[in-house]
Amino acid sequence: MDTLYDTTSLKLKKEFPDAEDFLPLNGTDHVELYVGNAKQAAHFYKTAFGFQSVAYAGLETGVKDRVSYVLQQNKIRLVLTTPLGEGGPINDHLNRHGDGVKNVALWVDDATKSFEETTKRGAEVAFEPYTIEDENGKVTLSGIKTYGDTVHVFVDRSEYNGPFMPGYKSWESHYNPKGAGLEYIDHMVGNVGWGEMNKWVDFYARVMGFAQLVSFDDKDISTEYTALMSKVMTNGNGRIKFPINEPAEGKKKSQIEEYIDFYNGAGVQHIAVATNDIITTVDHLKDQGVEFLYVPETYYDDLLERVGDIEEEVSELRKRGILVDRDDEGYLLQLFTKPVADRPTLFFEIIQRKGAKSFGKGNFKALFESIEREQANRGTL
Known part of the structure; x- marks a missing residue:
């Protein structure tokens, strides 16, 4: 499957001159939803909306507390995450909100700089910048809190060539329904x-x-x-x-x-x-x-x-x-x-x-x- 975007740095035309655009943002990297049953939700988004299987994280990849399915259709990428045990922040989120969007991940050239620029202007820290690596390269992530329990995650994947990010493996599925456009x-x-x-x-x-x-x-x-x-x-x-x-x-x-x-x-x-x-x-x-x-x-x-x-x-x-x-x-x-x-x-x-x-x-x-x-x-x- 094609990668979501060309991961080289973009020099995008500024359409709205009133925006300071000091980050800057290249696009939406992914949207992560916390759901009660990620396996069944993934089947729904594949069948009903025409998304395709991309990547998976869970017990088989060494993740013990959650499972995540990554789906993609053209430049739209969804991550569906469910906890594997009782207690913890994902269960808390589900108990309070039901299925819903937790992380709106934004594609940037420099996740550390984006974190520093936003937090020095008053953003509340969700998590500090960190880098994860595997044989396909590395990804740097950082996060700030926004309205409710929603988090903006800054993602720099300029040095990564895997299916999604370290900690995930390719999700090969014989069931790949036609996209919906x-x-x-x-x-x-x-x-x-x-x-x-x-x-x-x-x-x-x-x-x-x-x-x-x-x-x-x-x-x-x-x-x-x-x-x-x-x-x-x-x-x-x-x-x-x-x-x-x-x-x-x-x-x-x-x-x-x-x-x-x-x-x-x-x-x-x-x-x-x-x-x-x-x-x-x-x-x-x-x-x-x-x-x-x-x-x-x-x-x-x-x-x-x-x-x-x-x-x-x-x-x-x-x-x-x-x-x-x-x-x-x-x-x-x-x-x-x-x-x-x-x-x-x-x-x-x-x-x-x-x-x-x-x-x-x-x-x-x-x-x-x-x-x-x-x-x-x-x-x-």
């Missing part, structure tokens, strides 16, 4: 508590050198019943985008409040993954059992009046519930899964950008009304 992580959304959004916006600006890309208030993101506020932070080259959501006052409990109630605090709400052909991708995912939010057919009655000409047939989008929005630079198509575990917390967004750099502001009302229908079914609205 998922290309890379477009953005990852964090839900934080009441009044905490600006605190974390400041964290990403001050500690990590990000710029604010866009802001939405409760007038932008509201329905008859619920509301939320959001600000989107980006690094300089635009490869890392983190929208930060907080609840806003409404008549009923918002999706952000529901998330925080069931996750027991702040955390990653959803992972947005990009595709170059959303219709084919959604068809594949649905055929493999992925469940999506329902969008009322009335959404499409005046779609072209709202977004202008698009290349896709409206009837094909209506059939699949795909949403469309336009900004000054083009349009985007998006669709959201239902939660991928039993708690109504983590879900995925499928997005195809045709020039647009925004986040579907025109779809917020339709999307959140769909989420409210699900909340009503769960009795949590």
Whole structure:
């Protein structure tokens, strides 16, 4: 399998001049989820989402306290980790949060420098820089704490040529289903508590050198019943985008409040993954059992009046519930899964950008009304 990225140092164009970008970040290295049963979760992500087997760590590789399966689809890499005994931090995380994102790992040229730059600006230490080695080379890692129990891990793998990193072995599987056309992580959304959004916006600006890309208030993101506020932070080259959501006052409990109630605090709400052909991708995912939010057919009655000409047939989008929005630079198509575990917390967004750099502001009302229908079914609205 191709490596995730060219591991030589990149000189990426700076797309957002307001970002200080002192780290800098080259992209998302991987996302690690703590899950109750990694073997079964890996089968789900392979079967339903089309990920491929990459690497494994566990008893057979000398790891005694956990097992991890590494999956990849194009530039998206997931690590699924489960504890092998009682007690300890992974069990604590699962007891508190259920299945969810623990580590958002960011690819850097120098993990030690990234650690020093962020901690001297006020980041709380998750773990100090350390280097691990095997016959394939070495990887240096460091970590800082962010909202809730989420950690940003800085990864320098410029001197490593193995399947994932030292401590893992290649995971050879006769079962490698067809990919779904998922290309890379477009953005990852964090839900934080009441009044905490600006605190974390400041964290990403001050500690990590990000710029604010866009802001939405409760007038932008509201329905008859619920509301939320959001600000989107980006690094300089635009490869890392983190929208930060907080609840806003409404008549009923918002999706952000529901998330925080069931996750027991702040955390990653959803992972947005990009595709170059959303219709084919959604068809594949649905055929493999992925469940999506329902969008009322009335959404499409005046779609072209709202977004202008698009290349896709409206009837094909209506059939699949795909949403469309336009900004000054083009349009985007998006669709959201239902939660991928039993708690109504983590879900995925499928997005195809045709020039647009925004986040579907025109779809917020339709999307959140769909989420409210699900909340009503769960009795949590």
